[in-house]
Amino acid sequence: MARKPESFTDMFTRLGQDLKMPRVDIDAVLDHHRKNLEALQKSASAATSGASTLMSRQGQMLQELLHEISDVAQTLRSSGSSQEIMSKQADFARRSFEAAVKNAGETADIMRKSGGESLDILRTRMRESLEEIRNSYEKRK
Known part of the structure; x- marks a missing residue:
């Protein structure tokens, strides 16, 4: 019977065993990186939410400005004297x-908060990550 060829992973595992290298807990490594990716996703969501809030508020500010410009234009048309017009423009x-x-x-407050x-x-997440690394070294001792 022909022997089934050994996979690269199996060869690498056997090499590690032959060299008596410490075992790597793949599940722990994957869990660590999963938590990192989740933190990045939450961070990006917070930044996106802040950007959305900022854009919405800036749109409101623009609407308020356009409304005020329209009001000023209306009052300037109805104003009579040049002194009254200059007073309204200054105001x-x-x-x-x-x-x-x-x-x-x-x-600035919206951007700072976001x-x-x-x-x-x-x-x-960085603190948690450092704690996980510290704990894994303590377990090996």
Whole structure:
């Protein structure tokens, strides 16, 4: 009877046994990498959620700005004196500046929160990963 050819995995396993190398727990390695991928997915989801929130809020800000521009254009048409028009333009410029500062702060807060959540997920997984590695070395001792 012809002997079945040995697979590469079997040859590698036999070599490790012959050299008396420590066994590698493949299930533990796969579980470790699965957890890493899950953490990356959660981090990406947090970042995507933040980007979606940011885009939605910026759309709202744009709508508010367009509405205010429309209102100002209507009031300028109905204004009579040049002094009244200049006063309304100055008021519009002041309100626009205040809104821009407020909106920039709000946008920065959304981005900071989103980035912070994403980084916290990765930091937590890194700590867990280091703990898993430390525990595996302690088991070998």
